[in-house]
Structure formats: C-alpha cells, structure tokens
Amino acid sequence: MDPHFQHLYDILAHAQGYIFPNEIDLQWGILIVVYPFITGLVAGAFILASLERVFKVKILKPTYQIALLTALSFLLVATMPLISHLSQPQRAYEIMITPHSSSAMAIFGFVYLWYLAVVLLLEIWFDYRHSMVVWSNEKKGVMKWIYKILTLGVNDISPRTIHWDRKLGYIITIVGIPSAFILHGYVGFIFGSLKANPWWSSPLIPIIFLFSAMVSGIALVMLVYMIVSYLRKKAIDLNVLDAIGKYLFFILILDFTLESLDQIHRIYEAEESFEIIKLLVSGKLYLTLFVAQGLIGTIIPLITLVFLQFYKHKIKLQKTMYFIVSVLVLIGVYSMRWNVVIGGQLFSKSFSGFTSFKVGLIGLDGTLMAVFWLVLPIGILAFLLWLLPPWKMVKEED
Amino acid sequence: MKFYIPPQITRLALAFAIFITLFLVLRHFLVPKTFGEYGHYRGASLIDNAQPEIHYAGQQACFKCHQDIEDKKAQDVHSEIHCETCHGPGEKHVVLSKTEKILKPAGREFCGSCHVINAGKQKSMINQIDLNKHNIGKNCIECHNPHQPWEMKK
Numbered sequence: 001m002d003p004h005f006q007h008l009y010d011i012l013a014h015a016q017g018y019i020f021p022n023e024i025d026l027q028w029g030i031l032i033v034v035y036p037f038i039t040g041l042v043a044g045a046f047i048l049a050s051l052e053r054v055f056k057v058k059i060l061k062p063t064y065q066i067a068l069l070t071a072l073s074f075l076l077v078a079t080m081p082l083i084s085h086l087s088q089p090q091r092a093y094e095i096m097i098t099p100h101s102s103s104a105m106a107i108f109g110f111v112y113l114w115y116l117a118v119v120l121l122l123e124i125w126f127d128y129r130h131s132m133v134v135w136s137n138e139k140k141g142v143m144k145w146i147y148k149i150l151t152l153g154v155n156d157i158s159p160r161t162i163h164w165d166r167k168l169g170y171i172i173t174i175v176g177i178p179s180a181f182i183l184h185g186y187v188g189f190i191f192g193s194l195k196a197n198p199w200w201s202s203p204l205i206p207i208i209f210l211f212s213a214m215v216s217g218i219a220l221v222m223l224v225y226m227i228v229s230y231l232r233k234k235a236i237d238l239n240v241l242d243a244i245g246k247y248l249f250f251i252l253i254l255d256f257t258l259e260s261l262d263q264i265h266r267i268y269e270a271e272e273s274f275e276i277i278k279l280l281v282s283g284k285l286y287l288t289l290f291v292a293q294g295l296i297g298t299i300i301p302l303i304t305l306v307f308l309q310f311y312k313h314k315i316k317l318q319k320t321m322y323f324i325v326s327v328l329v330l331i332g333v334y335s336m337r338w339n340v341v342i343g344g345q346l347f348s349k350s351f352s353g354f355t356s357f358k359v360g361l362i363g364l365d366g367t368l369m370a371v372f373w374l375v376l377p378i379g380i381l382a383f384l385l386w387l388l389p390p391w392k393m394v395k396e397e398d
Numbered sequence: 399m400k401f402y403i404p405p406q407i408t409r410l411a412l413a414f415a416i417f418i419t420l421f422l423v424l425r426h427f428l429v430p431k432t433f434g435e436y437g438h439y440r441g442a443s444l445i446d447n448a449q450p451e452i453h454y455a456g457q458q459a460c461f462k463c464h465q466d467i468e469d470k471k472a473q474d475v476h477s478e479i480h481c482e483t484c485h486g487p488g489e490k491h492v493v494l495s496k497t498e499k500i501l502k503p504a505g506r507e508f509c510g511s512c513h514v515i516n517a518g519k520q521k522s523m524i525n526q527i528d529l530n531k532h533n534i535g536k537n538c539i540e541c542h543n544p545h546q547p548w549e550m551k552k
C-alpha cells in the first residue's frame with residue numbers, strides 16, 4: 001500500500017469516537033511545539049537582561065551579556081522549526097516579500113525582523129562596540145578583521161562616543177521590553193486568535209504565553225550561567241542565583257495563577273466544548289499537563305524556590321537545587337507548549353471524538369529534527385561566547 | 399553649539415539603508431510578474447492550474463452512450479451517486495471507448511467502503527452491513543445490481 005495511506009490507516013486504528021476526515025492526521029507536529037518554546041526562551045532571556053539594565057539590578061550584572069547572547073542564539077534559530085515544517089521550505093521567503101495583511105503568520109515575520117535587527121542586534125552592538133574596537137586593535141590576522149567588520153568601522157572610543165553607546169543602548173532596552181512582550185505575546189496571539197479551536201481561542205493565551213516565556217527564559221539564563229561558570233572553572237555566585245531565583249519564583253507564581261484562571265474560567269463557563277476538553281485533559285494530556293507541566297514544572301520548582309529562600313546552609317546543595325529547578329522549569333514550559341499545540345489538535349471539532357499523535361523519529365517533521373533545532377542554538381551560543389566573551393570585555397567606569 | 403550626531407547613528411543609518419534597499423531590490427526581482435493581477439496571488443497560477451490533464455468526464459458524458467444505465471439508476475437509491483464515484487475517472491474512456499476500458503469494481507471490500515457498519519454514520523442515511531455476518535462468501539453484485547440495488551437478482 002502507498003506509505004501515505006498506510007500511515008493514515010495506522011492512525012485511523014487509534015481514533016476514538018467520531019472525527020472528521022481532515023482530523024485523522026495532525027497538521028502541526030513536534031516542530032510547532034519547538035517554535036513557541038524557542039521564541040519564549042528568547043523573550044524571557046531578554047526580559048531578564050532588561051531588568052538589570054533598566055531597573056539597575058546590580059546583582060544580575062554577571063548574567064547580563066550571557067542573557068543577551070542566549071537570546072540572540074535562540075532567536076537566530078526561532079523560525080527554523082517553522083521553515084523545516086513546510087512542505088516547500090525553499091518558498092519560505094515569499095511570506096516576507098508578498099505578505100498578506102490578514103495573515104497573522106505573515107506579520108510575525110516582520111515582528112521577528114524588528115526584534116532581531118532593531119532590538120537585539122543593536123543592543124548587543126552598542127554593548128560590545130567599545131570592546132570590539134579594543135579587540136580589533138589587539139588581535140592579529142583574521143580575528144582582527146572580523147572584529148573590525150563587526151564594529152561597522154566605528155572605531156571612535158572617545159568618552160563622548162562611549163557615553164552615546166550607553167545612552168543609545170539604554171534607549172534600545174526601553175524599546176526592547178515592549179518589543180519582547182510583543183514578540184512572544186504575538187506567538188500566543190497566533191494560537192489564541194484561532195476562534196475555531198476552543199482549546200486555543202482565549203484572549204488570555206497571549207498573556208499566558210508571555211509569562212511562561214519569561215519563566216523559561218529566566219530558567220535558561222540561570223542554567224547557562226551555571227554551566228558557563230562551571231566550564232570556565234569560576235565559582236558560581238550564589239547571590240546571583242538567589243536573585244534570579246527570586247524573579248523566577250514571582251513570575252512562576254503569576255504564570256501559574258494566570259493558567260489556573262484560564263482553566264477555572266473554562267470550567268465555570270462549561271461551554272459546549274467543555275465535555276471533550278475535560279476528557280482531553282483527564283485522558284490524553286494527563287501526563288503532560290498534570291504531571292509534567294503542573295507537578296514537575298510548577299509545583300516542585302515553586303516549593304523548592306521557597307525552600308531555597310530560607311535554606312542557607314550547604315552552598316553546594318543550594319546550587320545543585322537551583323540547577324535542578326531550572327531544568328524542571330524548562331521541562332514544564334516545554335510540556336505547556338506541547339499541551340497547547342498537540343492538545344488542541346487531538347480532539348475533533350465535532351466534539352465527539354479523538355485522534356492520536358505519534359511522533360516520528362526521522363524526517364523533516366520528526367523528533368531528531370526538533371532536537372537538532374534545540375541543540376543548534378547551544379552551539380551558536382558557545383560560538384558567540386567565544387567570539388564576544390563577556391568576561392574579557394573592557395571595563396567601563398560607572 | 400553645533401548639533402552633534404554620534405558616529406554610531408550615521409553608520410547604523412547607513413547600514414539600515416543598505417539593508418532596506420537590498421530588501422527592496424531583491425523583492426523587485428523575486429515577486430512574480432503577474433502577482434496582484436487579480437488578487438493577492440500570482441495571476442499566472444490560473445494558467446498553471448488549467449494545465450493538468452482532465453481525468454473526470456462528468457456523468458452527462460457517460461449518459462450519452464449509456465442511456466439504459468441512466469434510466470435504471472434514476473429509479474433507485476444510487477441515483478445521486480455519480481458514475482465516476484465507483485467507476486473511477488472516465489475521460490480517457492469517453493475519448494477512446496474501444497481501447498480504454500472503464501474500471502468495474504467488484505467485491506465485498508469495495509461496496510463495504512461505503513456500506514460497512516460504522517457507529518459514526520446514521521443508519522437512516524445509508525444502509526450498513528456487517529460484512530462478517532451478511533451472506534459470507536458471496537459477492538454483493540451476485541444479488542444486488544449496483545445501478546439498482548433493490549432490484550434483487552434471482
């Protein structure tokens with residue numbers, strides 16, 4: 001039998017109740033789970049960096065550049081899961097050259113471009129320009145020229161110009177905070193605005209996406225900070241972890257409250273779609289929603305973070321616990337993306353049946369591809385940390 | 399005091415100007431010529447879509463030769479089912495009826511693709527048969543005339 005039909009018959013055997021023919025196979029697979037996850041990491045990491053810059057949280061200084069470079073590494077890859085999900089990836093550019101104003105996805109291309117080119121690249125450039133000029137004078141050979149190109153030929157390091165670097169960087173950060181909110185709020189909007197799907201269609205979805213993005217980004221920066229310090233054989237500053245942990249705690253509480261609010265709202269409204277959603281969350285999404293997202297990703301980290309605010313004895317244990325918390329939070333947010341994207345496609349719009357989803361391993365839409373897009377930013381981050389090491393930056397007096 | 403523009407600003411403005419110009423130039427060459435001719439799509443795609451060869455002839459073409467089947471079909475429950483639903487695309491047969499033979503499906507499986515028992519279908523809309531119980535071993539068309547299912551054969 002034709003492999004396509006074989007595939008359809010295989011899933012059809014797992015369908016329950018009554019479903020429409022076009023619901024047998026999921027249109028959006030694991031790559032569409034990875035897309036909001038990566039975009040969320042970007043927005044979250046940037047917002048943590050902005051905290052330091054705008055609100056002058058001195059203690060977070062060691063994580064500032066790490067957060068910015070983490071945001072950039074993941075942003076560079078953010079659209080790739082979408083592009084590799086297309087049947088005709090070579091035509092992906094068309095959405096940019098002939099965008100349709102009624103298409104939420106087409107406008108995302110420009111939201112993304114704004115954030116990449118006007119916010120993140122500029123902020124990093126203003127931050128590193130002074131150091132890059134110094135490095136281009138110190139280094140020899142190819143590296144000298146790479147730094148020279150990166151400075152765009154602005155070699156002036158007089159106090160007046162450097163003062164402008166800081167001033168302009170500050171303005172970009174101010175513009176950047178709402179931009180980061182828009183970037184990830186927009187990803188939430190793409191799902192929340194789909195009125196045909198009761199699991200997605202909610203004005204709260206963009207806000208929930210935004211807060212879970214902040215949670216995941218902060219957890220990621222905490223993790224990267226610990227790993228980078230470990231690899232550089234430098235002591236991890238517990239005060240930094242405590243400070244990040246505090247932000248993580250507050251935002252995780254907000255995120256948890258908002259998600260609960262959304263669910264309570266659904267339960268109390270109990271619209272006609274409620275019966276099928278009840279079956280969905282208590283059945284197919286039980287493990288990923290209650291166990292992975294609720295227990296592992298929210299409750300355990302919250303309790304541990306409260307505990308860590310009081311427990312101040314064994315430093316090594318505290319650090320290990322922060323490490324575990326950040327990993328658990330990342331697992332939790334990934335599960336949240338899974339529950340939204342996959343969960344929303346598992347029940348039939350007839351509200352009387354379910355289809356099933358089996359993740360493939362290979363192929364353009366498979367697990368290996370998703371893992372590749374999640375690992376690639378880590379490689380890019382390693383490269384950026386080597387090219388633009390925050391610990392070798394030229395110190396500026398305040 | 400002379401108005402001061404930091405060198406970063408002028409250089410970045412230049413970089414952005416180059417980027418935007420490059421985008422516009424690329425856009426100029428990449429947007430298909432007929433884009434927007436009729437709407438927000440490539441006008442020439444209509445010509446592309448008209449190119450594929452025709453597979454289905456439509457039942458009026460069948461009835462030109464098979465008047466008897468039309469009469470039979472009209473009297474029974476399959477009257478609304480078009481010929482090519484069961485017989486497959488027939489354009490080639492219409493053009494070259496001597497050499498291109500039309501598909502004549504038979505077998506329990508084929509009829510079962512519509513008539514197999516299925517909880518999701520309304521029994522009042524379509525007759526459903528449990529293939530594991532109903533006259534096992536016999537082919538449907540041994541008793542039923544597919545063009546006139548309730549005119550039972552002897």
